[in-house]
Amino acid sequence: MSTKGTHIPEWLKVPFAGITPAPTQEKGQDLFPTGNWRFIRPVYRDKLPPCNNACGTNEKIQGYLDLVKRGKYLDAYALIKEDMPFPSVTGRVCYHPCEQACNRGQYDEAISIRAVERFLGDLGQSLPRDVVKPGKPNGKSVAVVGSGPAGHSAAYQLARLGYKVTILEKSPKAGGLNRGGIPDWVLPQDVLDREVQRLVELGITIKTNCEVGKDVTWDELKKNYDACVLAVGLTEPNSVRAEGENKEGVLYGLPFLRDIGMGTSKVKLGARVAVIGGGNTAIDCAREALRQGAVEVTMITVESDKQEMPCVAEDLHDMLEEGVELVHGRAMTAVLGNGKVEALQLYPAKFSGAINASPITINREAAAERFAVDNVIIAVGQHASLAWLPQEFKNERGTIRIDRFGRLGDTNFFAAGDIVQLGSGQPLMVVNAVGDGKRVAFNLDKVLKGEPLEPRKITVDVIMDLNRMNMTYFPHFPRVKQAMLNPKSRRTTQDEVIQAFTEEQALEEASRCFSCGTCNACDNCYLVCPEPCIARPARSNGLYKILVDYCKGCRVCIEECPTGCLEGVPELDFETGVVRMDTAFAISPGLHGRQAQELVNLASRPAKEI
Amino acid sequence: MIYTELTVWTRGIIMDKEGRDIVNSVSASARLEGKYAQAMENYVDNPDRTNAPTRKYCRVSDQVLENELTYENERPNIVVLVEETMVKGWDYMRGMPPGGTLVINTHYTPDYMIRFVPGAERLAQLVCVDAAKLADHKWLYYRLGQLGLDRLSTEGAAERSKAVAPDIAAPLIAAVVKSTGIVKRETIEPMIANKKAFQMAFDELHILPLKPVAA
Numbered sequence: 082m083s084t085k086g087t088h089i090p091e092w093l094k095v096p097f098a099g100i101t102p103a104p105t106q107e108k109g110q111d112l113f114p115t116g117n118w119r120f121i122r123p124v125y126r127d128k129l130p131p132c133n134n135a136c137g138t139n140e141k142i143q144g145y146l147d148l149v150k151r152g153k154y155l156d157a158y159a160l161i162k163e164d165m166p167f168p169s170v171t172g173r174v175c176y177h178p179c180e181q182a183c184n185r186g187q188y189d190e191a192i193s194i195r196a197v198e199r200f201l202g203d204l205g206q207s208l209p210r211d212v213v214k215p216g217k218p219n220g221k222s223v224a225v226v227g228s229g230p231a232g233h234s235a236a237y238q239l240a241r242l243g244y245k246v247t248i249l250e251k252s253p254k255a256g257g258l259n260r261g262g263i264p265d266w267v268l269p270q271d272v273l274d275r276e277v278q279r280l281v282e283l284g285i286t287i288k289t290n291c292e293v294g295k296d297v298t299w300d301e302l303k304k305n306y307d308a309c310v311l312a313v314g315l316t317e318p319n320s321v322r323a324e325g326e327n328k329e330g331v332l333y334g335l336p337f338l339r340d341i342g343m344g345t346s347k348v349k350l351g352a353r354v355a356v357i358g359g360g361n362t363a364i365d366c367a368r369e370a371l372r373q374g375a376v377e378v379t380m381i382t383v384e385s386d387k388q389e390m391p392c393v394a395e396d397l398h399d400m401l402e403e404g405v406e407l408v409h410g411r412a413m414t415a416v417l418g419n420g421k422v423e424a425l426q427l428y429p430a431k432f433s434g435a436i437n438a439s440p441i442t443i444n445r446e447a448a449a450e451r452f453a454v455d456n457v458i459i460a461v462g463q464h465a466s467l468a469w470l471p472q473e474f475k476n477e478r479g480t481i482r483i484d485r486f487g488r489l490g491d492t493n494f495f496a497a498g499d500i501v502q503l504g505s506g507q508p509l510m511v512v513n514a515v516g517d518g519k520r521v522a523f524n525l526d527k528v529l530k531g532e533p534l535e536p537r538k539i540t541v542d543v544i545m546d547l548n549r550m551n552m553t554y555f556p557h558f559p560r561v562k563q564a565m566l567n568p569k570s571r572r573t574t575q576d577e578v579i580q581a582f583t584e585e586q587a588l589e590e591a592s593r594c595f596s597c598g599t600c601n602a603c604d605n606c607y608l609v610c611p612e613p614c615i616a617r618p619a620r621s622n623g624l625y626k627i628l629v630d631y632c633k634g635c636r637v638c639i640e641e642c643p644t645g646c647l648e649g650v651p652e653l654d655f656e657t658g659v660v661r662m663d664t665a666f667a668i669s670p671g672l673h674g675r676q677a678q679e680l681v682n683l684a685s686r687p688a689k690e691i
Numbered sequence: 692m693i694y695t696e697l698t699v700w701t702r703g704i705i706m707d708k709e710g711r712d713i714v715n716s717v718s719a720s721a722r723l724e725g726k727y728a729q730a731m732e733n734y735v736d737n738p739d740r741t742n743a744p745t746r747k748y749c750r751v752s753d754q755v756l757e758n759e760l761t762y763e764n765e766r767p768n769i770v771v772l773v774e775e776t777m778v779k780g781w782d783y784m785r786g787m788p789p790g791g792t793l794v795i796n797t798h799y800t801p802d803y804m805i806r807f808v809p810g811a812e813r814l815a816q817l818v819c820v821d822a823a824k825l826a827d828h829k830w831l832y833y834r835l836g837q838l839g840l841d842r843l844s845t846e847g848a849a850e851r852s853k854a855v856a857p858d859i860a861a862p863l864i865a866a867v868v869k870s871t872g873i874v875k876r877e878t879i880e881p882m883i884a885n886k887k888a889f890q891m892a893f894d895e896l897h898i899l900p901l902k903p904v905a906a
Contacts, residue, residue: 117780118702118742633742652776653799656806659779662744 105613110631114660115612119634121649122658123606123627128543128598128646132194135182137508138164138234138516142179142194147601149197149591158201159212165198165515166237167276169206170259172199173268173579175512176361176393184547184597190560193582193590200587206275215284216243221529224249224306226293229257230511231498232312233280234518235525239310240283242526247306248285251292252343255280258314258499259511261339262362264369265575270342294469308493308525311481312518315463315499315509321357324415326459330422334362334460338369351455352376355425356405357413358460359383359390364397366458367405371572375456379406381413383430383441399578402568411450412443416457425452465500478504486534487521493528497521545598545645554605554643561590600625600646606638629658694727694752695873696764700783701773703743709773712860714749716882717867720874721751729756733763744781751873769871771863772796778807789903790815794866796822796859801899812904818870819897822862826888854884861885862892869893 103109132142141160148157161168175195183191205211222245225236236246254260255277259268281287291297293313302309318333320326332348334356340346354375356367359382370378380400384390386409387397401407412430416422427450433442465480474489476482480503481489481496488495498514507513520537527534564580565571571578582590596603600622607615607625614632617625639647652659697717701710714730721728733746748764750756766786772778775797784793793814795804801817808817856864861883868876869892876893883889 117744117777120742120774120776652779653797653807661779661809662781663785 104631110613110628114630114662115633116630117659117662119629119632119659120652121634121636121639122629122652122655123632123634123636123639123647124650125600125623125625125627125646126648127600128545130597130599131182131184131544132179132192132597134544135178136164136516137178137510137512137514138519140164140179140198143594143596143599143601145201146192146194146197146591146594147596149201149587150594152588154201154204155212158205161198161201162205162211162213164519165512166234166280167202167259167273168198169202169272170268170276171512171515172196172202173272173577174259174263176508176510178508178512184545184550184595185593187547188552188555188595189557192593193560193563196561196563196582197587197591200582200584203581206272211279211282213237213241213279213283215240218245219243221245221307222247222305223525224302224309225312226302226309227257227312227314227498228255228277228287229312229314229498230259230514231314231500231518231521232257232310233259233276234515235310235312235495235497235522236280236285236518237283238519238522239525240280240285242522244526246285248280248287249291249293249297250287250289251295252339253289254343255287255289256342257312258514261342262335262365264338264341264365264372266368266372266571266578267365269577299469299471302494303492308495308529310518310521310525311489311494311496311500312498312514313465313467313500315465315503317464317466318459319462319464321413321459321461323413324426325418326416328416328418328422329420330418330456331416332456332458334358334366334458335463337366337458338362341369341373348373350375353454353456354378355413355452355454355457356380356460357457358462359392360460360462361392361396362462363458363460364392364400366460368400368403368572370456370458371403371405372575377406378404379408379452379454381408381411381425381427381452383410383412383432385410385431399565399568403572404568408452412441413457414443414449417451422454422457425454425457426450427452463499465503467500480504485536486524487517488524488528488534493525495521495525543598547597550595550597550645551641551643555595558593560593561586596644598645601644603643605641605643606647609637609641611635611637630660694750694754694756695769695871696767697749697751697769697771697867697873698764698767698783699747699749699771699773700777700781701745701747702777703740703745705741706773706859707745709856709858709860709863710745710747710771712856713771713773713864713867714747716855716860716864716879717874718749718751719882720879723878724874727752727754727756729759731762744777768792769794769867769873771867773859773863775799775804778804782809784808784810784813787813789813791903792816792818792867792871794818794820794863794870796820796863798824801897805899811901814901815903816870816901817899818866819899820862820866820892820895822859822866822888822892825862825891825895826859826885855882856889857884859888861888865889865892866896869896870898 130143133139145157145160165171172195177195179194180191185191223239225232225246225248228248228250236248239246256273259273318335350370350373354370356363367378367380382390410429411427413425414428415426417424417426428443428445429447430441430443432440467475474482481501483489483496483501487497497517499509502509524534566578602620602622607617614628615625616628636649639649699710699713718728718730728751730749766788769792770783771794773796775795778795791813797804797819798821801819804819805811805817868879
């Protein structure tokens with residue numbers, strides 16, 4: 082074989098074969114940088130886990146589960162507190178859209194994210210001081226009207242940004258819907274009290290018994306504060322417009338729960354109670370009625386079966402366990418009785434889907450049923466009470482007119498929570514109100530700083546799909562169940578129904594997380610790389626580095642990445658990153674020359690050094 | 692003496708046959724046209740490794756080739772890159788006299804690719820042809836993730852198919868012939884198995900004409 086014409090540089094003539102360092106050794110990869118064999122480059126690119134995307138306030142769920150898995154509970158608590166002021170509350174009451182979205186749900190069972198959140202929230206409650214500190218005071222004051230989930234969240238985020246925040250609450254106790262809409266056996270009052278106390282520790286002033294429109298006017302809000310967040314919620318219960326609805330013994334869902342929550346209830350329920358409605362409030366009312374002394378509780382819904390009811394399936398199951406009866410496909414048309422409720426008149430009914438007319442079609446040709454009861458609780462939704470609001474800011478849905486940043490026109494007033502979300506398609510849930518409060522707080526901050534308002538920028542736009550992950554690494558493992566009180570005993574007490582996780586349970590459950598699309602420093606790429614091309618200064622997310630000069634692009638790390646955060650990107654998308662070789666298998670003179678020079682000097686070095 | 696040198700840079704195993712088909716068919720056509728021609732592979736490059744770079748050579752002359760035993764093309768007039776990423780990794784332009792031609796199999800445009808070419812001032816034209824697409828080739832590199840090990844397409848290709856240029860070599864040969872005129876289209880076309888891709892490449896070449904300056 083002739084090598085005539087082959088370019089053999091000086092430095093290649095050094096007889097160093099046999100003593101060249103291996104690729105694992107120092108400078109071993111400089112000798113023959115095979116990076117140009119590659120046409121796909123592995124790149125760490127984190128994607129959005131579906132839980133994080135589904136959460137109303139975009140909690141970094143994968144992040145805190147990973148920290149719990151490593152036993153870093155305080156870090157996990159601090160991470161959750163970035164988006165959520167009261168994990169101990171949502172850990173009990175949230176309808177956990179994250180768990181519905183969880184990729185593990187398609188594999189075996191979804192992670193019990195809510196229970197882990199509650200574990201962290203309770204841990205935070207037991208701390209003598211919170212991990213969150215108020216921001217550096219910026220001298221501006223903000224009023225937050227309402228101390229429900231949205232108001233609580235907005236006040237919390239504003240205090241962290243350095244504002245002097247005053248919460249105006251019309252009830253004698255702060256907490257809003259958290260206190261007035263959620264029964265004690267779901268969320269004990271002392272848990273909420275502690276979370277309200279955390280707000281005070283952040284330097285927030287809470288003025289109770291202070292109703293906007295009565296104790297403080299619109300103009301006073303405008304005058305006394307630099308900005309204002311309206312999070313007044315939906316306070317007035319809807320009626321069903323039935324005949325005789327004003328009779329004694331007819332109760333409305335939200336006021337019924339609110340009076341019990343505030344400790345001002347004077348209601349004495351009879352033995353037979355009917356609840357009208359099929360939503361979450363109706364379920365809470367039915368279960369609360371049992372605890373208030375009712376013996377037979379019946380829930381009457383227009384929906385034709387359980388699946389159609391607009392409620393959380395778990396709560397419905399728990400309610401049925403406690404012995405509440407369900408009657409489907411009936412509408413109440415009249416309350417019968419002489420001054421006091423004695424019976425209800427029911428007709429078969431169904432949803433018609435009409436938008437402008439009544440959405441319920443009642444079949445009046447069928448025979449009316451008489452349903453004997455002592456009390457009826459009507460829980461068919463709420464509406465706002467906005468008499469104090471200037472007309473220009475009201476909209477056709479009976480709520481506050483805002484722009485897409487939650488702002489009222491070009492004023493310094495913002496609105497958040499159910500008061501703006503009603504009819505917008507967003508579920509009216511605690512976590513959604515918290516998210517709304519958070520976003521509005523950040524927008525308010527921008528307005529007061531004079532920065533332009535921009536739609537939220539999404540840094541990670543790909544939501545991770547189960548099919549893009551490597552399931553070989555995840556054995557099937559059942560979900561850890563939260564202990565519950567016995568249905569027979571719990572139906573008459575105010576004790577919390579669902580029990581907390583122990584530390585072991587929380588750890589076990591967090592360990593089931595797939596960490597969808599997000600590097601969790603599992604070291605798998607580091608271990609499977611057939612060439613030592615993945616450097617790891619410390620075992621941590623974001624610290625793995627691909628040595629692109631040597632990586633041949635074999636894709637093993639990409640195929641084997643359990644979470645799917647490694648991606649193959651065409652090499653030509655990068656303008657740099659490959660050592661250009663002189664000939665097909667010869668290295669650039671610079672690298673070889675350096676090495677050759679070292680080898681030439683080898684003879685003069687003491688044996689010990691070599 | 693004056694002759695035209697053609698060097699093909701390709702990847703070991705997975706695209707080995709493509710490179711071989713290009714040089715063999717060009718030199719065979721040149722001989723049919725009455726020229727002197729030779730083609731050979733470079734085993735110094737150790738082509739029997741997946742993705743490793745390997746070169747194929749071809750020389751065409753109107754006179755007898757004097758240095759038939761010289762192994763490498765020292766001054767290639769035409770360089771073909773069978774895989775686009777090779778544009779970053781080697782000094783394939785070494786020795787090219789001014790007025791040369793570079794042909795790349797890529798879906799990018801010549802305007803994008805020229806930033807990766809070292810010594811591009813010597814080029815008279817930069818030709819880009821999306822051969823993988825034209826030949827509807829199943830190991831289209833950007834579909835590798837879906838195809839897995841199928842990418843080892845031409846491994847054992849000579850045993851499976853004795854046809855010349857059944858795959859991405861056909862559009863690349865068309866690119867070489869159309870842009871340089873090294874041989875006539877009429878002589879080479881009957882040899883090509885994938886006539887459809889050959890024809891399409893003739894119509895769909897991206898040629899970037901450049902003004903060469905002496906290196």
